[in-house]
Amino acid sequence: MTQQQKEFPVTVVTGFLGSGKTTLLNRMLQENHGKKIAVILNEIGDVNLDSELVVQSIGEELKIMNNGCVCCTVRGDLTKICLDLIKKKINFDHVVIETTGMADPSPVAQTFFMDENLRKYFYLDAVVTVVDAKHIDQNLAEIKETQDQIGFADVILLNKVDTIDEKRLQEVENKIKTINPIAKLFRTVNSNVQIGEVLAINAFDLQARIEINPDITKEYHEHSHDDAIQSIYLEENRPLDIEKVNRFMQLVLNELGNQVLRYKGILYIKNESKRIVFQGVHTTMGSNEDREWLPDEEKKTRIVFIGRHLPKDVLEEGISLCVAK
Known part of the structure; x- marks a missing residue:
C-alpha cells in the first residue's frame, strides 16, 4: 500500500x-x-x-x-x-x-x-x-x-x-x-x-x-470555555536575576494563587549559558536547565501565564523588576 x-x-x-x-x-x-x-x-x-x-x-x-x-x-x-x-x-x-x-x-x-x-x-x-x-x-x-x-x-x-x-x-x-x-x-x-x-x-x-x-x-457542536480564563504572554530581552525571579514568583503565588492555573516559560538568566525552563501548576512550581543557547538564537525570557482575571500590567512590571543589575 x-x-x-x-x-x-x-x-x-x-x-x-x-x-x-x-x-x-x-x-x-x-x-x-x-x-x-x-x-x-x-x-x-x-x-x-x-x-x-x-x-x-x-x-x-x-x-x-x-x-x-x-x-x-x-x-x-x-x-x-x-x-x-x-x-x-x-x-x-x-x-x-x-x-x-x-x-x-x-x-x-x-x-x-x-x-x-x-x-x-x-x-x-x-x-x-x-x-x-x-x-x-x-x-x-x-x-x-x-x-x-x-x-x-x-x-x-x-x-x-x-x-x-x-x-x-x-x-x-x-x-x-x-x-x-x-x-x-x-x-x-x-x-x-x-x-x-x-x-x-x-x-x-x-x-x-x-x-x-x-x-x-451529530455534526452540531457547541463548546464554551470559561471566559474568565485568559493567556498572558510576557517577553524580556534583558538577562534576569534568578533570585529575583524566585522571589517574584513566590509573591505572584501568594497574591494570585487561586487565579493562576498554569505558567511556563524559558528564562534568560545572567551568567547562565543554558536556557532555564520553568513551569508550574497552581502553587506547585519548578525549574530545570535546558539546552545551551544557540549562537544565532535571540536570548530572551518568554513566559505564559494562564489563569482567571490576571493583572497583565502587574505581571509585566514584576518581570521587569527581575532584570539583573
Whole structure:
C-alpha cells in the first residue's frame, strides 16, 4: 500500500493545564519505537511556547495551531493540517495531536470520523488523557473540561502519583473510575508509561462511544470555555536575576494563587549559558536547565501565564523588576 492509500493512526493527547501532556509527547518522540510521528500542537494564545518545550528535532513534522482551541475555532485548521501532511508527502507513520488544556476531546475525535476527506487517510487510534493526581479535585470542581477529558479517554495516565499517598491515590482512582469505568488506567510519574501502551493500540471504539453518548455522531457542536480564563504572554530581552525571579514568583503565588492555573516559560538568566525552563501548576512550581543557547538564537525570557482575571500590567512590571543589575 502506498503512502497516499494508507490509513494513518491518530492519537489525541489531552489533559488539563500542567498535567504532563508535553512530557508524554516528548517521551513519544524520544523512545526507540521506530515510528515517524507527525505532531500537531494546539495552545490558547498567539504564542505557542510548547513548541519550544517539545523535542526540536522533528522539523516539518511539527505543526502549530495558535490562537484558538482545537475543539472549536480551529477544527477547520486541523483538517487542513492533516490533509497537508498527505499532500506534501511528508514522511510519517502516526499523528499525535496535543490539545490545549482547555479542550474537550470529543469534537476533536469527532473530526476524524465525521470528515469524509480525513476518513480516507486517518483513523482515530486512541484518546489519551493525562490527569494531575494532586490537583484533580480542584480541577474537577472548577473546570468542566476536566470531566470531559477523563470521560472521553481510552487510556488515562494518573500522573504525579509521587505527590500523594497510597490512601489518597485509591480515592482518586475510584473517582476516575466513577467518571470512566472503561479506560485503561496507569499510574505514572513524569508521564513514564510504556509507549506501547499509548501508541498504535487501536483503542478507540466508535460503537462503544455511541452507547455512552448517542449525540457524538451529530455534526452540531457547541463548546464554551470559561471566559474568565485568559493567556498572558510576557517577553524580556534583558538577562534576569534568578533570585529575583524566585522571589517574584513566590509573591505572584501568594497574591494570585487561586487565579493562576498554569505558567511556563524559558528564562534568560545572567551568567547562565543554558536556557532555564520553568513551569508550574497552581502553587506547585519548578525549574530545570535546558539546552545551551544557540549562537544565532535571540536570548530572551518568554513566559505564559494562564489563569482567571490576571493583572497583565502587574505581571509585566514584576518581570521587569527581575532584570539583573
